[in-house]
Amino acid sequence: MGLTSTEQVAVVGLGLIGGSLARALAEQGVDVRGYDASAVTCAQATAAGVRVASGIDELCAAAPQVVVLAVPLRAMRATAHEVARYLPATAVVTDVGSVKAAVRSAVAGAGLGDRYVGAHPMAGTEHSGFAASDPDLLVGARWAVTLDEDTCPDHLATVLRLVTGPLGGTAYVLTDDVHDEAAALVSHVPHVLATQLLNLVATAPISDVAVALAAGSFRDGTRVGRTDPRRTEAMVTENAPWVASALRVVLRDLEALVAALESNASTAEFFDRAQALRTSGDSRDVHPRASVTLGEPGWRDTLTSLGAAGRPVVGVDEAGERLVVH
Amino acid sequence: MGLTSTEQVAVVGLGLIGGSLARALAEQGVDVRGYDASAVTCAQATAAGVRVASGIDELCAAAPQVVVLAVPLRAMRATAHEVARYLPATAVVTDVGSVKAAVRSAVAGAGLGDRYVGAHPMAGTEHSGFAASDPDLLVGARWAVTLDEDTCPDHLATVLRLVTGPLGGTAYVLTDDVHDEAAALVSHVPHVLATQLLNLVATAPISDVAVALAAGSFRDGTRVGRTDPRRTEAMVTENAPWVASALRVVLRDLEALVAALESNASTAEFFDRAQALRTSGDSRDVHPRASVTLGEPGWRDTLTSLGAAGRPVVGVDEAGERLVVH
Numbered sequence: 001m002g003l004t005s006t007e008q009v010a011v012v013g014l015g016l017i018g019g020s021l022a023r024a025l026a027e028q029g030v031d032v033r034g035y036d037a038s039a040v041t042c043a044q045a046t047a048a049g050v051r052v053a054s055g056i057d058e059l060c061a062a063a064p065q066v067v068v069l070a071v072p073l074r075a076m077r078a079t080a081h082e083v084a085r086y087l088p089a090t091a092v093v094t095d096v097g098s099v100k101a102a103v104r105s106a107v108a109g110a111g112l113g114d115r116y117v118g119a120h121p122m123a124g125t126e127h128s129g130f131a132a133s134d135p136d137l138l139v140g141a142r143w144a145v146t147l148d149e150d151t152c153p154d155h156l157a158t159v160l161r162l163v164t165g166p167l168g169g170t171a172y173v174l175t176d177d178v179h180d181e182a183a184a185l186v187s188h189v190p191h192v193l194a195t196q197l198l199n200l201v202a203t204a205p206i207s208d209v210a211v212a213l214a215a216g217s218f219r220d221g222t223r224v225g226r227t228d229p230r231r232t233e234a235m236v237t238e239n240a241p242w243v244a245s246a247l248r249v250v251l252r253d254l255e256a257l258v259a260a261l262e263s264n265a266s267t268a269e270f271f272d273r274a275q276a277l278r279t280s281g282d283s284r285d286v287h288p289r290a291s292v293t294l295g296e297p298g299w300r301d302t303l304t305s306l307g308a309a310g311r312p313v314v315g316v317d318e319a320g321e322r323l324v325v326h
Numbered sequence: 327m328g329l330t331s332t333e334q335v336a337v338v339g340l341g342l343i344g345g346s347l348a349r350a351l352a353e354q355g356v357d358v359r360g361y362d363a364s365a366v367t368c369a370q371a372t373a374a375g376v377r378v379a380s381g382i383d384e385l386c387a388a389a390p391q392v393v394v395l396a397v398p399l400r401a402m403r404a405t406a407h408e409v410a411r412y413l414p415a416t417a418v419v420t421d422v423g424s425v426k427a428a429v430r431s432a433v434a435g436a437g438l439g440d441r442y443v444g445a446h447p448m449a450g451t452e453h454s455g456f457a458a459s460d461p462d463l464l465v466g467a468r469w470a471v472t473l474d475e476d477t478c479p480d481h482l483a484t485v486l487r488l489v490t491g492p493l494g495g496t497a498y499v500l501t502d503d504v505h506d507e508a509a510a511l512v513s514h515v516p517h518v519l520a521t522q523l524l525n526l527v528a529t530a531p532i533s534d535v536a537v538a539l540a541a542g543s544f545r546d547g548t549r550v551g552r553t554d555p556r557r558t559e560a561m562v563t564e565n566a567p568w569v570a571s572a573l574r575v576v577l578r579d580l581e582a583l584v585a586a587l588e589s590n591a592s593t594a595e596f597f598d599r600a601q602a603l604r605t606s607g608d609s610r611d612v613h614p615r616a617s618v619t620l621g622e623p624g625w626r627d628t629l630t631s632l633g634a635a636g637r638p639v640v641g642v643d644e645a646g647e648r649l650v651v652h
Contacts, residue, residue: 198600
């Protein structure tokens with residue numbers, strides 16, 4: 001199986017990511033329909049050429065092969081339950097949420113766990129809502145695609161073909177835990193530190209002149225802290241265990257730095273610790289291509305090991321069985 | 327007094343900031359000469375049209391009215407001593423360093439304290455060296471200009487005219503302490519957190535996939551952590567007391583957040599704390615213009631209070647006596 005241009009994709013939630021996804025798929029000739037709980041959003045999407053259903057019931061009645069849950073994390077559980085009420089038994093359920101274990105739990109709680117494949121595009125902006133959507137936002141993006149020990153190979157192939165086909169992206173196949181730990185490190189902790197930088201300056205007695213003097217390092221360091229604080233809080237709290245664990249490392253390392261600054265001890269090691277990362281550039285991309293056949297012995301471990309090593313799936317064959325890994 | 331186009335400026339150190347400064351002043355018709363300890367840098371600067379002296383002795387022998395120390399912080403003390411050996415008694419000494427109390431101490435240690443006015447342009451890039459310089463980098467920049475209780479009004483006027491005249495900038499007049507605390511908040515702590523983010527990912531067991539999945543929030547959050555770690559370390563350690571104090575606040579606040587995440591307590595206040603700053607926009611710029619006459623009773627306190635309130639000097643009259651404050 002897998003996704004061809006004659007199949008249909010339903011997108012529930014037409015905000016920044018869902019809206020961009022629906023528009024990109026429509027531009028690629030995929031039969032895509034969307035729905036959003038906000039009438040204003042539905043009107044904006046319709047005006048932008050997206051085919052919009054009147055409700056989740058109508059969206060599911062059209063018998064899509066793939067349903068993408070693109071609602072905020074806090075709405076995922078209720079939305080999964082409503083989708084489960086109407087969804088044809090053959091459809092694959094995926095999502096675009098920034099944490100994966102929590103979404104899998106929400107989807108499984110609605111009885112859809114056996115046809116769920118997690119997905120998370122590593123793209124976004126500090127804006128939100130359909131008005132900020134852009135059909136090019138997700139084109140060529142890197143995605144994390146997550147599985148567990150029960151994931152059906154056909155369902156995984158369907159999602160991988162959607163990502164590497166009409167969306168032109170690449171897909172790192174991971175377990176939920178590896179995704180969520182990585183997301184904590186490269187997205188959620190950066191959001192927390194950006195928020196903390198804003199908090200630090202907002203509450204300082206000399207806040208006025210500090211804001212006046214703020215230049216590039218503060219602007220860049222706080223950019224994602226300026227997004228909707230509820231969205232940031234949802235990402236962080238839905239991934240609380242991994243974020244807390246990473247922040248414990250940050251606390252330990254900063255405490256050591258402060259102690260060194262206060263005692264005039266050397267700080268060189270702190271500033272040099274990431275030197276390998278600073279200078280690595282793109283030297284990682286030197287692997288020969290690999291091929292993995294879905295269903296072969298150990299295929300799950302093979303795929304998630306490649307994903308954890310930073311090697312993405314870049315293509316799926318017509319039969320939806322052989323994956324090309326970069 | 328003050329700086330007119332017939333006066334001469336000497337720039338010691340032709341890296342990113344010194345090189346940009348020399349090129350911008352030359353473009354504005356100011357008689358500017360430069361020097362750098364690196365012969366390669368001198369050759370690059372000469373090729374870019376900067377008039378370069380063969381040494382600090384030759385630079386000072388040309389009798390500049392202003393000498394700008396634009397060397398790295400760690401070289402400031404030795405450079406100030408060499409400048410002091412050759413400098414005409416009438417020249418004003420200023421700098422572009424990112425900390426001010428430490429530079430004042432270095433300059434005073436060389437016997438130049440009575441003609442020093444601190445200056446720090448809030449501009450820069452993650453690059454360094456003359457090759458990265460750009461005559462437009464500093465044009466229109468916001469500067470901090472610092473004084474102490476002994477600063478001569480004429481010397482201050484000279485630096486303010488240079489900043490607000492040919493450089494087209496604005497100048498927040500501050501004490502060294504207010505500058506250094508503000509710089510810790512909006513520049514040095516952001517550099518530390520960017521470095522810590524890189525360290526966190528570089529040392530994580532799942533570093534490979536984390537780097538592979540890193541998107542905008544990680545790229546922006548680590549940008550200034552990718553600069554020369556020695557330069558970052560020098561900024562931070564030269565301003566160690568203020569940086570350590572601000573990092574203690576960061577540690578306290580992050581510890582509280584982690585405790586809340588670990589105990590499933592509310593994190594809303596953390597994410598909302600800077601809401602006023604997020605939504606403030608440019609609403610601060612509504613003051614009527616003020617005028618301050620250098621030398622009038624309490625002029626130092628008046629100027630530094632306006633500066634600390636985020637109100638910059640935007641112009642100096644011909645006589646170098648009346649300042650226009652926005």
